[in-house]
Amino acid sequence: MMAETGGTTGNETLLFLTDDQLRKGIEAMFFAYRGFTADPDRILTDKGYGRAHHRAIHFINRSPGTTVNNLLSILGVTKQSLNRVLRTLIEDGLVESRVGTRDKRERHLFLTEAGEILESELSTAQRNRMRAAFRQVGPEAVVGFRQVLEAMMDSDMRRHYVRLREAGE
Amino acid sequence: MMAETGGTTGNETLLFLTDDQLRKGIEAMFFAYRGFTADPDRILTDKGYGRAHHRAIHFINRSPGTTVNNLLSILGVTKQSLNRVLRTLIEDGLVESRVGTRDKRERHLFLTEAGEILESELSTAQRNRMRAAFRQVGPEAVVGFRQVLEAMMDSDMRRHYVRLREAGE
DNA sequence: GACTTTATGTCAGCCTTGTTGACATTCCAA
DNA sequence: TTGGAATGTCAACAAGGCTGACATAAAGTC
Numbered sequence: 214m215m216a217e218t219g220g221t222t223g224n225e226t227l228l229f230l231t232d233d234q235l236r237k238g239i240e241a242m243f244f245a246y247r248g249f250t251a252d253p254d255r256i257l258t259d260k261g262y263g264r265a266h267h268r269a270i271h272f273i274n275r276s277p278g279t280t281v282n283n284l285l286s287i288l289g290v291t292k293q294s295l296n297r298v299l300r301t302l303i304e305d306g307l308v309e310s311r312v313g314t315r316d317k318r319e320r321h322l323f324l325t326e327a328g329e330i331l332e333s334e335l336s337t338a339q340r341n342r343m344r345a346a347f348r349q350v351g352p353e354a355v356v357g358f359r360q361v362l363e364a365m366m367d368s369d370m371r372r373h374y375v376r377l378r379e380a381g382e
Numbered sequence: 383m384m385a386e387t388g389g390t391t392g393n394e395t396l397l398f399l400t401d402d403q404l405r406k407g408i409e410a411m412f413f414a415y416r417g418f419t420a421d422p423d424r425i426l427t428d429k430g431y432g433r434a435h436h437r438a439i440h441f442i443n444r445s446p447g448t449t450v451n452n453l454l455s456i457l458g459v460t461k462q463s464l465n466r467v468l469r470t471l472i473e474d475g476l477v478e479s480r481v482g483t484r485d486k487r488e489r490h491l492f493l494t495e496a497g498e499i500l501e502s503e504l505s506t507a508q509r510n511r512m513r514a515a516f517r518q519v520g521p522e523a524v525v526g527f528r529q530v531l532e533a534m535m536d537s538d539m540r541r542h543y544v545r546l547r548e549a550g551e
Numbered sequence: 552g553a554c555t556t557t558a559t560g561t562c563a564g565c566c567t568t569g570t571t572g573a574c575a576t577t578c579c580a581a
Numbered sequence: 582t583t584g585g586a587a588t589g590t591c592a593a594c595a596a597g598g599c600t601g602a603c604a605t606a607a608a609g610t611c
Contacts, residue, residue, distance in 0.1 A: 346533035357526020364515035
């Protein structure tokens with residue numbers, strides 16, 4: 214249906230840009246993302262939570278004291294959607310919400326001890342799979358993996374990604 | 383919170399397996415997947431469809447004449463969930479369902495002309511982003527990208543992935 | 552031929568997680 | 582000091598997952 218793209222340049226080094234190669238990348242993303250979320254998902258449903266709770270817990274752990282607004286921008290959902298998730302996490306004692314001192318409109322979010330335990334459980338499961346994959350393919354493949362993913366992000370998401378990356382180094 | 387993994391081996395070539403490196407991979411997957419689906423999502427919501435419709439359309443296009451059961455196995459959802467999506471696609475004239483000739487219990491699924499037009503629109507948008515990312519990072523990074531993703535899949539998803547890959551070559 | 556299994560479709564009802572709209576509180580700047 | 586902007590909460594709705602139950606038709610088995 215669609216024409217090959219690489220061939221039009223007359224340069225065989227661009228054969229990795231054919232529609233067929235791109236389609237393989239698309240399907241790889243689809244199938245891999247399922248594996249990527251599978252292990253945490255299992256843990257979460259056992260405890261009555263969903264993927265949205267995982268995301269909130271992950272990024273609160275990464276940036277303790279973050280505001281709701283900042284979390285909204287990272288997660289890319291509406292505040293109402295996030296609020297529902299946060300409410301259950303706070304009710305269940307996994308997240309603590311402290312009114313801002315400088316600006317009392319803001320709520321600063323922290324994991325409680327129980328929250329940190331769940332976070333650790335989830336991220337350990339997810340890291341185990343990632344580690345097995347990384348180990349299997351070697352460091353050079355991992356570099357390529359991260360390069361492609363970063364190039365695929367929207368620019369505002371890349372901003373968040375880089376900021377978090379720097380914070381961890 | 384979690385100990386570094388790479389350091390325990392005493393081998394500096396395994397530094398790419400530290401928890402920090404793994405966390406970066408995890409966050410890269412999260413942010414990149416959003417970019418990956420962003421363009422088709424925009425097109426779909428304009429037309430009153432969702433990501434589930436895109437997935438069905440994609441794999442019917444990839445394997446014309448596929449059965450409902452096969453699609454279920456690829457998509458990893460329940461038949462009730464898939465059926466809801468297929469019903470609307472059939473009602474809207476994007477997908478055709480033909481009773482099997484050999485086995486009349488089976489329904490074989492095909493895209494109509496209208497379905498192919500939407501499929502092309504969606505996959506063109508998605509490929510454009512993938513192409514830009516691939517071009518930006520070069521062929522070696524792309525190889526690594528696909529290696530990591532394949533290693534991250536569940537084995538049954540990898541089976542589907544490989545089977546589709548072979549069909550396209 | 553009777554029975555079982557398989558493939559599919561459908562109904563009802565539930566949950567998570569996205570959405571928009573309305574509203575309260577707080578801050579800040581004119 | 583007052584009106585707008587920012588932050589967060591509550592209510593209601595929709596998409597799209599899920600389970601369970603059931604119907605139908607065709608295929609396979611004994």
